[in-house]
Amino acid sequence: MIGIFGSGQLGLMLAEAARPLGFECVFLDNNTTGPASLVGKVYPESEFETFCETLDVASLEFENTPLDLAQQLEDRGVLFPGVKALRVAQDRLIEKRTFLALDIPTTGFYEVQCSDDLIQAAKEIGLPMVVKTTRGGYDGKGQYVVKTAHDIEAAWSELGANSPLIAEAFVDFSREVSLIGVRGRTGEFASYPLVENHHAGGILSHTYAPASNQDQIIEAATAKLKTLMEHLDYVGVLTLELFETAEGLLANEIAPRVHNSGHWSIEGAVCSQFENHIRAVTGLPLGSTQITEPSVMINILSKYPPAADLLKIKGAHLHHYHKSERADRKIGHITLSNCETPDDPRLLAIKGILPHAPSF
Amino acid sequence: MIGIFGSGQLGLMLAEAARPLGFECVFLDNNTTGPASLVGKVYPESEFETFCETLDVASLEFENTPLDLAQQLEDRGVLFPGVKALRVAQDRLIEKRTFLALDIPTTGFYEVQCSDDLIQAAKEIGLPMVVKTTRGGYDGKGQYVVKTAHDIEAAWSELGANSPLIAEAFVDFSREVSLIGVRGRTGEFASYPLVENHHAGGILSHTYAPASNQDQIIEAATAKLKTLMEHLDYVGVLTLELFETAEGLLANEIAPRVHNSGHWSIEGAVCSQFENHIRAVTGLPLGSTQITEPSVMINILSKYPPAADLLKIKGAHLHHYHKSERADRKIGHITLSNCETPDDPRLLAIKGILPHAPSF
16 A cells, blocks of 8 residues: 555556556545546645555655654654655755755746845846745746846745745746656666756646757756765655756756656556656566657646547547646646657647646 | 446555545455455445445456446446446346357357257357357356267256356457457446457456557447447446458457456556546547557466566566466556567566466
8 A cells, every 4th residue: 555645646547557566555635536536536735644654655646745754764764755755845055055065957046035135136136036944835936036136025025935945047948857866775877868847837838758959958958967866865766857958957846745846657668657756666577668659638626628629630639637627726637658859740739738838 | 436346456456546536546356355456445245335325436356246336336227337337247048149240240049948958059159169158257267168978968057047048159260359348327438349268167368459450340340349348338338259261250259347368458558458448438538549558468477587587587577466376367467569560579688577378
């Protein structure tokens, strides 16, 4: 029995990968009616003790897993990945410092404790810069873009209550890519091809797997990811998000879990990111991360498309998360198999069907 | 909500294919703790009314679905496939006569109402012959092989209580193959490549997908299957089992459902038999039945192999049904991807790991 912190669509897809391997899953989440509730019991945090007694191995689908609870499971020797990785992933300052310590190129940053620090940050890293809370925030929330010195006051008044903050240099990138690695209990390491991510409004819109023209950069990026996972004594799937710039790849952030940019691997890789995470945390040998066919993953936001129109498109796979519709909410995704170019007419057909109109 | 008669592994895998399309499943089975109970509520037959009220569409994973209950759902217009197909599939005599009526070559047979009929059958179709109950029986149960006239009495005394029986000519076949088709609500038809099945002790041991050397026979077989499905006003997946003989393909029997010989399609086809069945019965467009990579499916009988050993083998996918171990029980299967020859050394490795030692 695998216990998972969180009960969203990542938990659902982890459980779907776990079952054929002979495992069942339970979840810990105060929202007990999320997608994962379709496939296993969800315990509220008030029943943490029962959750712990039920599980043989613990993992997570949610990087903001409470550290005190995570620590209790780590003390029992059953939590993968461990608290060390969670501490790094939960704090943008620690994360950036970890990148620096491991010689992983990253964006310029500055620690911000007070509004004066913002003025100093602007001098050090230049404008525009992005001011972020060090903890929490996702899909573009908890951020403020400081374009000129006049924005500093407003940035502090919006985010200052959550200080310390981090100011990050605005990166002039040509594209955003991510690299998903998996590390087993015995240190076995594998990684998927680099993929190319496109965001709209701070939310992942779609992913090309593999990213084009990656031959020059994949090797170095993979070596850095391996170093990072070894440093964190990491077990499971970890995602590294990077910017491609004129100076090469810059690490942006990590997610200590399966990732939206790896959903294509269900259909497009020999062994999906979900199955590989389950294999890793249960001590099984890792599966092949080899891509079987180029794929494009497109998120479904806000409103479900008419399934009949979508499924007429050859190679379109629907993943409905059984979530209620709400503006800008990720409620499903589509994997389009055997698609390697943005010019594929099937992508336009999908765009015509999706109510939220993705950015391609 | 899709209601399914039966709650075994086929129900489990149907539900796993249904969820990403936005559907949930419930099941009807007096055994309420089967594999499908992991993914949806199982109602005993005593709660048939509640089961019916819950569902929007009904289907089955079990050809021996009680016809009286099936008829009630058919009367509501929600059962796919319908009672017409079930009547044919549940009775070997009606099945053979349907083959004959549709000009589908099949094995010689003779209806047996009394022991004298067995003597007459032996004259008509020759010895050896296989005597079977017309209803029920699977995996080789409910059968008696009559080799000489001396066996007739014993055959009648073993099976006569279940008469009428059917006597079938013993077929001198070179191999057993099956063809899985799917037909949508609007008559749309698609079929998977022919696959080659190997049995041991009357139970399917392993399947090669695709069957080798099928170019000469697939077209005619597919045309026959299409004719049959149209005749039955069939909606959903139907499996036709055939013998390859010196005289060509002979139809053996049909299964009005997803089939063990189609499990490879989860990894090895663009759209699996399970997803295509769900698409068909819910009125969605069919998915591509194209094979993506040659695969071998191997059943796990009796006892689970050590997962760690199995998953070390590249391209081996485990499907654990969460059933308890019992002699000769199908409790899981393995799909070996990118395997097209019995000489693949990975097959030998799998054989070494499987406690029941499959027949390759």
